[in-house]
Amino acid sequence: MSAERPEDRLDPAGLTNPVPEGHSSNSRLERVLRSGRFAVTAELNPPDSANPEDVYEAARPLSEVVDGLNATDASGANCHMSSLGICALLTRVGYGSILQISCRDRNRIAIQGDVLGAAAMGVSNILCLTGDGVQVGDQPGARPVFDFDSISLLRALRTMRDDGMFLSGRKIKTPPKIFLGAAENPCIPPFETRADRLAKKIEAGAQFIQTNYIYDLPLFERFMNRVRDMGLDEKVYILAGVGPLASAKAARWMRTNVPGIHVPDHVIDRLEGAEKPGLEGKKICIEIIQQMREVKGVAGVHVMAYRREELVSDIISESGVLEHRHAGTGRRRKRTAG
Amino acid sequence: MYAVRRFAVRHSRFFEWVYNCFEPAMVLLDPIFRRVGYNRLEAPVVLFEKTVKGLLFDCKMCGQCVLSSTGMSCPMNCPKNLRNGPCGGVRENGNCEVKPAMKCVWVDAWEGASRMKSGDKITTVQPPVDRSLEGSSSWLRVAREMAEQKRATKEAERHAMAEAFPEAHLEEPAAVPLAYEPSAARPHREATESTTVFESGSKKEGA
Structure with a gap:
């Protein structure tokens, strides 16, 4: 095509590319997961800046080892550059990005519009979250919105994609081609019903799941047993959340101050006893990734290394989860997740 | 009141029974409600509903009651107004992330649902709340909705013949x-x- 108009040179959404058969988007993450390869995603530390270079700088150390970069949406109710802005920048240079939408800050009108905008910018993965309460953030006086919850949000986005309409019933000319994700927190009460809640998320439209940090493998195994009993691992791709702890002190702080994080005592003891707690944290993380790979029903890992992003590349290569990709012999388990 | 609300969850099976008797009665009363006028009934019923459900469940009068699907634990008492289950921030002791002294509404909900006959309704995906219905009567809405459904079913039956013989209906309307x-x-x-x-x-x- 001759580039007569400037906009013809740009097709960030890849609207002209056909979506592979049976897929719901052009997402790399979706392709990797559907092919049965062990997927890796990582969380990007959003800059407090209006400079795009700061986004690229944060993405660079992660990009070589991940299938998707999560751009958080004011996580912990702290204000940073928006997820949509970061994802738009990342797609411009070809990175696979995962847009996070939290229900805390925007109502249904804003969110449905943002999703169209994001898809037009080339974003093909969306993670639907409820969001932390405003009280834990840096501006606790803000008005919490929570118009949707993560589950009704999933259903709304699936309706936009599959039925090509807004919740009002109004038609969408070109529906967004998106791969829908949700979060799960297996190590937090109520333990018995976490798998039921996962089933509900799948029912609402979730295709992949990224869990919160998992440091308690026996507890996670208990959750996965229930997930497998319910056959949920056949319906959704589960990426287990992992991350390197910096020190025993940091771990304790996280446990008490960040909602929804469970770090068992034996992990903290191990960090406390180590000469170099930073290195020990990294080692623990690598061990957990290797163990995760053996858990049936786990399709990948999601690395959250807040302010320690430089470690991610090492952690992934040392864990060996990507080795088969170089050798070209992936564990190919064709599955029929919706 | 918090204590009464927790009591209601502990006796969810009983309240489920009460409501299962109450709902058909409301639907049966629909012809009377229609004659009196739903508009005229709205204000007094709201007052009554607010008092009863406010006392028992700390009802917030969202107008779209889902108590039967949430183990008799009102989801509007969740600081995040979650209608589909707990968030990922529940504390180790099962209390709320935002209000540390309060039991998570959804921990209670799942517990209440486990005692109920049709407790598995908790797995149904609930839509977001329609804020324009806030403050209106859920009870009257249910009566209207179910009575309307009944009428619609009857209508559909009546239409079946005409749909089976479309040409006849077109040529001889009185035949079908x-x-x-x-x-x-x-x-x-x-x-x-x-x-x-x-x-x-x-x-x-x-x-």
Whole structure:
């Protein structure tokens, strides 16, 4: 095509590319997961800046080892550059990005519009979250919105994609081609019903799941047993959340101050006893990734290394989860997740 | 009140039974409600509903009650107003992330649901709340909605014949009528009891 108009040179959404058969988007993450390869995603530390270079700088150390970069949406109710802005920048240079939408800050009108905008910018993965309460953030006086919850949000986005309409019933000319994700927190009460809640998320439209940090493998195994009993691992791709702890002190702080994080005592003891707690944290993380790979029903890992992003590349290569990709012999388990 | 609300969750099975008796009664009253006018009833019923449910469940009058699907634990008491389950921030002791002294509404909900006969309704995906219905009566809404459904089913049955014979309906509308039938238009129904055999027989032929 001759580039007569400037906009013809740009097709960030890849609207002209056909979506592979049976897929719901052009997402790399979706392709990797559907092919049965062990997927890796990582969380990007959003800059407090209006400079795009700061986004690229944060993405660079992660990009070589991940299938998707999560751009958080004011996580912990702290204000940073928006997820949509970061994802738009990342797609411009070809990175696979995962847009996070939290229900805390925007109502249904804003969110449905943002999703169209994001898809037009080339974003093909969306993670639907409820969001932390405003009280834990840096501006606790803000008005919490929570118009949707993560589950009704999933259903709304699936309706936009599959039925090509807004919740009002109004038609969408070109529906967004998106791969829908949700979060799960297996190590937090109520333990018995976490798998039921996962089933509900799948029912609402979730295709992949990224869990919160998992440091308690026996507890996670208990959750996965229930997930497998319910056959949920056949319906959704589960990426287990992992991350390197910096020190025993940091771990304790996280446990008490960040909602929804469970770090068992034996992990903290191990960090406390180590000469170099930073290195020990990294080692623990690598061990957990290797163990995760053996858990049936786990399709990948999601690395959250807040302010320690430089470690991610090492952690992934040392864990060996990507080795088969170089050798070209992936564990190919064709599955029929919706 | 918090204590009463927790009591209601502990006795969710009982409240489920009460509501299962109450709901059909409301639907049966629909013809009366319609005659009096739902508009005129709204204010007094809201007052009554608010008092009863406010006392028992700390009801927030969202107007779209889902207590039967949430183990009799009102989801509008969740600081995030979650309608589909707990968030990922529940504390180790099962209390709320935002209000540390309060039991998570959804931990309670799942517990309450486990005691109920149709507790598995908790797995149904609930839509976001329609804020424009806030402060209106859920009870009247249910009565209207269910009565309307009943009427719609009857209508659908009446339409089935016309749908099976579309050409006939087009050419001879009276052969397969679609329009509303006033009760006087079917005289043979009352007639069979009081009139002679000959008359009712001839009417049957004509029908």
